[in-house]
Amino acid sequence: MIQHLSDRDILKQLYMTQLLVIMVSAAAVLFFFQNISDFFSLWHIRDTRIIWYGVSLAVIVVLADMAIMKWCPSHLYDDGGINKKLFSKRPIPHIIFLTLLISFAEEMLFRGVLQTHIGLWAASIVFAVLHFRYLTKWLLFIMVTAISFLLGLIYEWTGNLFVPVTAHFIIDAVFACQIRFEHVRRDTHDEHV
Template structure:
């Protein structure tokens, strides 16, 4: 199980390390430049689109987790955070680091070479959301491939800031859902004692 210090370290590495890896990858390319990742026509509108789209995708993800056969998937992810008591600043920080760092690497540096769908599958596989031993986890993983592809299309057709904002708000909503469930269960357990 992760503890808060490990999660903080991983988040900081995701923000800076993944950005550095993206820079390294693109330094070998004549076709794609690192600075081009950050081009945008309308930064604020791009962010609003991302926040709206990411919230819709998170809402759909929460609905999917309510399907009886997939409830244990939500419980699995909830268990990861059982011993980590996150505050709102923690949730916002971790979500920001993942949204920025992962989008720069996957959408900005990997997607131009592998395409939207291969990058989405790679993203989900590397996060461990597909499991040969757990069919329900893999079904949810298939939904996450669609989510990752949506981030890819947001980057390709709008800007990296849309993908970052969508990823950020998706994670905020999912983190807060898991933490609320943990608090509710802890409250139930302490009331039952």
């Protein structure tokens, strides 16, 4: 099915999905929080734990994912080609924008709203299940559940949504840029052959 979607269709679906996540988050904030300032109090931009916890977690996850990609057969971590189709021809500034949008939207909903009100485990499981394209791939499902739990854990430890947003952004941006660079390298290699 992914192969039949155009680049524009996939991009449109991504933007619509993230807009939906933001709208659901906004509605949930109004419903679950007594006061909007309670939600905004979860964001602390000058917190050095953004670097210590957020960046450190991202580095650990990226290294673990790279090890899995190196030592496991590719069919175990193949997502059906959606990430490759989405990021392989996308300019780097657009990749950065997309991964920032995704990390803010998803962390606002899953950590800021859900985890704050239903707990770490429930929010992590909901996060993993809503990444439904991974449900039939056991390794990807375990990986996304573990990453969600780790993002939730650093949010629990810090109480600062910028920490998991930073980690989520770096993880997504590194892998999206890796897809882009592999595509460029393959095209360059094909031109020289």
